[in-house]
Amino acid sequence: MQRENEYVVPSVVMSNEQRAVIVHKDYMLADGLLKEPLRNRYLIDALDVDSFIGLVNEYKEPNSKLFFDDKSIKCIVDFNTKDKAEFCEKRIGLNLVYTPFYRSFNEHLERNLSQREFIFLLKSLFMYITKIDGKPNDNMDVIELAQSLQAVKKFDSIQKNTSSKISLDVEIKSGAKENLTLPNKITFKLPIYEADVSLMGEFEVELFVDIKNDSEFSIKLVCYTAE
Known part of the structure; x- marks a missing residue:
């Protein structure tokens, strides 16, 4: 049954x-x-x-x-x-997966970047740099800065001038002496999430430079509005 x-x-x-x-x-x-x-x-x-x-x-x-x-x-x-x-x-x-652009930007914050790492960041995200020291950026300004840093062979001195920009006395690979000016602040505007690339975040970072020796320096990028 x-x-x-x-x-x-x-x-x-x-x-x-x-x-x-x-x-x-x-x-x-x-x-x-x-x-x-x-x-x-x-x-x-x-x-x-x-x-x-x-x-x-x-x-x-x-x-x-x-x-x-x-x-x-x-x-x-x-x-x-x-x-x-x-x-x-x-x-x-x-x-909410981060775009590779925002992920790269975020990974470079709050840590000491070598000269090569800083150049890589400038070149890889140059299209998302909207302002340099508060003024609208021409993409070629960033590329020129990256290429100039890439050519540096030796650092003689570093100082801040009256506009708070960072001035470097350097020797380039050709042996010539030059003066390079690093910006004090760089503003990035880039897509954050892959699910909505139209959502852009604007982040202003401040540069802190440390000369380790006559042929090496490090930069720390600090963003006070990243959160």
Whole structure:
């Protein structure tokens, strides 16, 4: 004789309105016991903001909730409330992955950069440098500065002039003596998240220069508004 229902759900009556399902630690609650929309489960990852908004609008319910941190934005479609408990979560996510440009910029902050690292930063992000000491930047100004630093063979002295710019007396690889001027502040404006490259962040950094010896220097870039 075949039993009508092969699943037996033990329960404990806590009150007339409440019940608790007891599951042995070696057993799992079968999804087949859950009523229809409760046993549906999905996780959808959107690739951009428009897709995320479209998916949320399509699947949202009255008790849907949005959560976010610095890594992702999540919509829990069937969020648990005090009046209704859901058994299977339905989620729509948007990962907040940094663009390679912002990641590179951020990785160069608050640490001592060698001459080569500083030149690399200027050349790789020159299109996102919008101001030098508060004045609009011509991209060629940055390239010229990077190439001049690249040609430096020896540093004779360093000083700040009245405009707070950093002046370097140097000897270039050809043997000629020159004076280079480093800016005091550089402003970057670049896309932050791959999910929405139209979202631009503007960051002003201050340069602190340290001459280690006559052929090497380090620069620390400090951004007071990075957070």
